[in-house]
Each structure stands twice: as C-alpha cells, then as structure tokens.
C-alpha cells in the first residue's frame with residue numbers, strides 16, 4: 009500500500025542501482041578493475057553502516073576498520089586454523105563486532121559525542137596492536153595466510169566475476185536492510201532525535217537505546233565486510249585494519265553524505281574510483297605517491313565540511329531527481345501548493 | 354625496585370608530553386568547543402622544523418624560538434583559513450574537519466621530510482645521571498621541567514592577565530564576552546595559536562628523545578586526546594593528571610608486560626576508566642555536549 | 646484513588662537562579678488546570694520537571710501514584726504524560742504525518758531487526774499507527790498539510806502539530822505550554838475549542854497561557870506562580886480578585902516571548 013505523507017523507500021532508485029551493478033562487470037575491461045569494483049562493494053557495506061551511525065545516530069566512529077578487522081580475522085582463524093565452515097564463521101564474524109560495539113556503546117549511551125570518538129579511536133588502536141602482537145592466533149604483522157575460498161553447493165567463489173556478484177549481493181542486502189531501518193519507527197525515532205532530542209524523549213523515544221542499536225548494526229555490517237574481504241584475499245594483514253582504514257571509511261561517508269543511505273554508497277564508490285585513479289597515475293608519475301592520496305583525503309574532508317556539509321550525494325540527487333527519485337521522498341505536488349498558499353496567507 | 358623507578362621516570366617523562374598536548378586540546382576546547390584532532394601535528398611540526406633549522410646551521414636557541422613562532426603561525430592560519438569557515442557546523446563536522454587538517458598536514462610533511470626518522474640534538478649535555486639505581490637522561494628532566502613551567506605559565510596567563518580574563522569570559526559565555534568588548538573570534542584565533550605553541554614546545558622537548566618522523570603526531574595526538582578525556586574534557590588540571598597517568602601506565606605496561614602491547618594497555622585502561630567513570634577523572638557532567 | 650498529579654514542595658535552582666521555590670499542589674483526573682504567572686515566574690520550568698526533562702533540586706513529583714521526578718524523560722510518556730513546547734520543538738525535517746507517528750512510538754514495539762527485515766509484526770504496526778496518526782491529524786485539522794515537511798509550516802500549524810503529536814501518545818495528562826502564543830484571534834479561538842474537545846476525550850489538561858481570556862474560560866481551577874513561588878490557587882474568580890495576584894501582574898504588564906527548555 010502506498011501511504012501518503014511518509015517518506016518511503018524508492019524502489020525505482022534501488023532497481024536502477026541494481027541494474028547498474030549487474031552490468032558493470034561487462035563495462036570493465038581488466039580483471040584489476042573487477043577486483044576494484046569488488047572492493048567497492050566491500051567498502052560500501054562498511055560505509056553504509058558508518059553512514060547510519062553518523063547521519064542517523066549523530067555519532068562518529070573512528071574505529072570502524074577495527075570492526076572490519078575483527079570480522080576478517082575471526083573468520084580467518086576459525087576457518088584456517090580450526091577448520092570451521094566459512095558459512096558458520098560468518099555468524100561469528102557478525103556477532104563478535106556486535107558484542108564489542110555493545111560494550112563500547114556504554115560509553116556512548118550515557119555520554120556525549122566526543123566520548124564515542126575517543127572510545128572507538130582507542131578501540132581501533134587496541135585491536136591493531138592485538139592483531140600485530142597476538143602472534144599465536146593472528147601470525148603477527150606479516151599477515152595471516154591460507155584463508156579458504158568460499159564454496160556453495162560445489163561452486164567455488166574465486167576472485168573475479170563470481171566474487172564480485174557475491175559481494176554486491178551482500179552489499180545490496182545491506183543497503184535494503186538499511187533503507188528498511190530508516191523508513192521504520194526506529195528510523196523515524198532516530199531522525200527525530202536529530203531535530204529535537206528533548207521532544208523526542210518526551211514522546212517516549214529512548215534515545216540512548218537507538219543510538220546503541222545503530223552502533224551495533226554498523227559494527228555488524230563492518231564484520232560482514234571483513235568476512236567477505238578475508239575469503240576473497242587468501243591472506244590478510246593488520247595494516248588493512250588500522251587508523252588509516254577507519255579514516256578512509258570516514259572520508260567515504262563524509263564525501264557522499266550521511267543523511268541518506270545512498271550517500272554512503274556513493275561515497276564508497278567515488279573514493280574507490282579516486283583511489284584507483286590516483287594509484288594508476290602514481291605508476292606513471294613518480295611525484296604521485298600514497299602520501300598524495302592522503303593529502304587528497306585530507307583536502308576532501310576539509311572542503312566537504314566547509315562547502316558541502318550534507319555531502320556530495322544530496323547535491324547530485326537534487327539534479328537527478330527529475331529522472332529518478334533517488335532520495336525516496338514522495339511529496340504530493342498538490343499538498344506542496346497547499347502549503348505555499350498557507351504561507352502567503 | 355630500580356626497574357620500577359626507571360619505568361616510573363620514563364612514564365612521567367612521556368606523560369609530561371601527553372600532558373602538554375592535552376593542555377593544547379583543553380585550550381582550544383574551552384574557547385571554541387572544538388576538539389582539534391590536528392593537535393598532534395603541531396607536535397610533529399615542532400620536531401621536524403627544528404630538525405631542518407638545525408640542519409641549516411642555525412644556532413640552537415634561535416632555531417628553537419623560530420620553530421615555536423612558525424608553528425604558532427601555522428596554528429593561527431589553520432584557524433583563520435579552515436576552522437573559522439566552518440563555524441556553526443556541529444561537533445561531528447568539526448571533528449571531521451580537524452581530522453582532515455591532520456591528514457593534510459601529515460601528508461605534506463611526508464612529502465617535505467620523507468618517511469625516515471631524524472635526529473635532533475639535546476638541549477645540553479647528554480650524560481645520564483643516576484638516581485636510586487635508575488638512569489635519567491638530562492633531556493627527560495628538561496621535559497618534566499618544561500611541563501611544570503608550561504603549567505605555571507598557563508595558570509598565570511589565564512588567571513592573572515587581561516588576556517586571560519577575556520579568554521575565560523569566552524569559554525564561559527561567548528555572548529556576554531562580546532558585550533564586554535571581547536571578540537570571541539579573536540579569542541578563537543588566539544586559542545589555536547596558543548595551543549599550536551604548546552604543541553611545538555612538546556615537539557621540541559621530546560625531539561631529542563624519540564627521533565621525530567612525519568607520523569609521530571598521530572600517536573601523540575591520540576594520546577593527548579585520551580589524556581584530555583581521561584582527565585575530564587575541558588579540565589586543565591584533569592588534562593595534566595590524565596597525561597601523567599597515561600604515561601606511567603604505558604611505561605609500566607611496556608616494562609612489566611610487553612613493550613609491543615604498551616599502546617593496547619594504555620588505551621585498554623582508558624576504555625575501562627571511561628566505562629567506570631564516564632565523565633573522566635576531574636570532569637563535570639554535561640561537558641562535551643557534542644554529537645548528542 | 647491517588648491524585649493524578651501531585652507536586653510536593655518542589656524547588657528548582659539553576660546555579661544562583663531559583664526558578665521554583667517550594668511549590669506544592671495536586672489535582673485529580675478530568676480537569677483543566679490553568680497555570681499562570683508573569684514571564685519568568687517558573688511555569689515552563691515546572692512543566693519541564695513534570696515531564697522529567699530535568700529533575701527538581703528538591704521535592705517530589707507523583708503521577709497517578711507513581712513517583713516520577715527521578716525518571717528519564719522517555720519513561721514518563723508511557724505513563725501518560727504528554728506535552729507541547731512553548732518554543733516549538735517540532736521535527737523540522739520530517740513530514741507532519743511522520744511527526745505524529747513519532748508520538749505513537751511507544752504504542753509500537755518492533756525492534757531494529759524486525760524493522761530491517763520488514764517482519765509481519767513491524768508491517769502491521771506501521772499500518773496501525775499510520776491510521777492512528779491520521780486520526781489525530783484530522784482531529785486538529787491538518788489533513789491538507791499532512792505530507793509536508795514540518796519545517797515549511799507557519800507557526801499556527803506548528804502549534805496544532807505539536808498538539809496532535811502529544812495527543813498521539815494517548816496521554817492521561819496533557820501539558821500545554823503557551824499553546825496560543827503567537828496565534829491570531831481566530832486561531833486562538835480555534836485552539837480553545839480544541840482544548841475543550843481534548844477534555845471531552847477524558848484527558849486532563851494542565852495549561853500555561855498568557856491569554857487570560859483563554860485560561861479563564863477553559864480552566865476549572867487556576868494556580869498562580871510569581872518569582873518561582875505559588876502565590877494563589879482557586880477558581881478564576883477567586884484568583885482574579887486575589888490582591889497578591891493583582892500586585893504580581895501590575896508590576897509586570899509587558900509580556901514577551903521567551904525561549905525555554
């Protein structure tokens with residue numbers, strides 16, 4: 009049923025995006041590009057979670073890469089060291105980050121903004137140190153080798169097209185779940201906190217609880233992404249899960265914008281593209297190094313906050329709107345004229 | 354015993370640095386309510402600029418003062434060109450902004466100085482002295498002395514001068530401050546300049562001990578931020594206490610447990626403490642009304 | 646049967662400012678109680694404590710036999726207290742309908758997972774509260790702007806929206822903090838009709854209002870605050886003739902809008 013007056017999910021936007029994802033591999037010429045596009049999917053999963061946390065719970069996590077790492081390493085250890093099925097370890101790769109988020113979240117439930125930033129930053133560093141130092145389990149800084157490939161009904165997902173579709177299936181699922189959440193009573197509750205926390209709590213909204221739940225969800229998404237990354241890669245090392253990683257995810261969300269799910273998706277795609285482009289350029293021009301990439305991210309963060317606080321996506325979506333209703337806002341044109349009439353009166 | 358004294362002393366040394374960095378956070382926070390995560394980069398710039406100036410053959414004292422002046426300029430510029438443009442943004446955006454600034458500065462630094470660590474000469478003689486079976490380098494005494502001098506200097510500046518009065522007025526009530534003809538804008542620039550100066554000092558005193566590199570600001574910044582939160586956001590005595598405590602715990606952890614684990618131990622401690630005492634050691638409730 | 650609301654010796658201090666000083670009163674169900682007093686008398690502060698936005702410095706507040714002054718704000722709504730805000734607190738970036746649906750938040754319970762997976766329970770709840778929200782919107786007469794983002798509405802409609810949103814929580818006690826402030830004559834008259842309609846639904850109403858005609862007309866009993874203290878209580882006649890009330894108002898005839906909370 010179509011309900012007038014509620015900001016609903018736009019199936020048209022989702023369908024268009026799905027089609028784009030389906031045909032993309034046929035447009036990419038090299039296997040390297042397919043791998044990049046697969047990574048874009050993995051990053052999308054993390055970014056969407058982080059976007060929910062920032063845009064809807066108004067909190068910042070500077071340790072999202074650590075949740076991603078917990079997901080990756082827990083499945084790596086469980087499958088390679090203990091021989092457990094990857095599909096079973098997926099459960100652990102989701103619940104372990106969730107549990108940690110639940111504990112960390114207690115610093116947030118009672119506290120204000122900066123503390124979660126601090127707590128997640130500290131947590132990220134603790135995890136990174138543990139990954140390096142806890143050699144018995146993680147094999148230390150040199151990395152963990154021998155992670156098995158995913159198999160389903162006798163089919164093996166190897167790096168390439170099949171893994172691309174697997175990752176994006178998960179990413180689309182995560183996008184749909186997130187859209188469902190923000191269009192539910194909980195999404196409304198979270199959006200209401202943004203506008204007036206006082207009014208929200210006098211309507212009976214337990215603000216701390218929902219912030220906590222979104223934080224847990226964002227950790228779970230990062231865990232899923234970590235699991236996908238591990239089984240794609242054969243080997244993983246702590247370097248992928250440090251502060252730089254967390255800041256990369258942050259940059260994606262800030263660039264795309266966190267007021268809608270699509271903003272985070274867009275940010276993840278764009279940053280992956282930019283990074284691939286810079287790296288490709290770097291192989292030709294010696295001046296362009298990984299430092300250059302960092303300077304660029306620093307610039308992006310500063311410029312976006314100053315000039316485009318809502319991120320890039322809303323600006324682009326406004327232009328696209330006549331073609332595709334991406335943001336999912338359905339306003340009856342009749343009622344808009346009605347209001348305009350009112351304001352004149 | 355001798356070991357414990359040794360660990361304690363090195364803990365207090367590094368803790369003094371954290372305390373100075375934390376005071377930089379508090380300085381900016383109390384006036385502008387911004388958490389400046391680029392604070393660590395000021396420390397790095399202090400160390401690296403000093404290195405370059407000394408390499409040019411400039412006398413130590415002049416290099417020292419020039420470094421401070423240059424970093425103060427950079428802090429002031431950061432406020433004028435970037436932070437001020439985003440005034441009115443929420444706490445979340447401001448954090449992101451300063452993270453962006455940090456990455457940017459760090460990236461530029463690595464282009465200028467490369468990725469290798471450099472060596473900066475000590476203030477004076479480098480003959481270690483022995484106290485209760487532990488050896489102390491003169492530089493670590495310098496570090497602690499500087500910390501104490503900075504604490505005393507800040508206290509005098511804030512409590513006893515007109516500038517300090519204006520500063521406090523801004524931190525309590527910007528509107529009232531404006532009525533008293535104090536410009537919160539000027540105070541905001543001033544707080545960035547002051548805390549950049551503090552950062553530079555921290556970098557200068559620690560440079561001879563740690564072999565500075567382009568990325569030293571990351572950890573020092575985070576530790577300073579932790580110390581600030583540990584002490585209670587916005588409290589200067591809390592920042593000093595938090596910094597020293599963090600330094601000592603880290604050093605004891607490195608000495609008695611494992612040096613590789615020292616950061617995990619330090620931050621594990623911070624996390625524990627935040628769970629038990631959410632407002633920090635000396636913090637009041639309701640400070641840091643950021644993201645909520 | 647305990648009183649619906651009982652305020653016992655409540656004092657609230659903000660630093661040096663004493664906003665309420667030893668205020669006590671109580672009332673039963675099914676009444677409209679007026680709360681008046683010059684600007685800064687401490688009326689909004691009292692409302693904030695009754696709705697548990699902050700706790701009193703001293704004293705106790707009881708609601709339907711339950712002590713509420715130490716509860717977090719979100720826990721008093723399910724007990725049956727709802728309010729509107731003097732300095733409007735609408736959810737600007739949500740539609741009128743969605744605003745009212747937030748008012749129905751506690752009458753639903755599906756969690757984040759059933760929301761994510763759109764389980765039947767969540768769907769059914771959505772359907773129910775969508776209907777109920779419409780009922781409240783029709784009750785206050787906002788049908789024509791139901792789909793509009795609240796930030797785009799004029800003040801008169803926003804006051805109605807706050808009322809609808811508060812009613813959606815199914816309150817036993819409704820606190821109206823200057824609900825007619827800034828409204829023109831016609832809108833004010835509409836509002837007082839609405840207050841009667843709400844009373845007829847069996848909701849008790851505690852109303853702060855500067856429009857004396859309105860308060861006198863709707864209230865069964867009136868409590869008067871001045872400088873944080875209760876100085877009078879009684880029927881509108883009694884209060885109007887009370888010398889202390891007259892004195893309090895004489896020194897203070899110019900009423901300005903003032904932000905609270």
Ligand SMILES: Nc1ncnc2c1ncn2[C@@H]1O[C@H](COP(=O)(O)OP(=O)(O)O)[C@@H](O)[C@H]1O
Pocket residue numbers: 659662663664682683684685686687688689690691903904905906
């Ligand atoms: N949150 C607050 N912090 C500090 N002072 C407050 C606060 N809320 C109200 N006050 C003060 O308490 C007094 C009573 O205010 P209020 O309850 O808003 O009065 P009224 O609603 O009767 O006009 C005023 O002096 C006001 O300045």
Ligand SMILES: [Mg+2]
Pocket residue numbers: 688689690731905
């Ligand atoms: Mg009031």
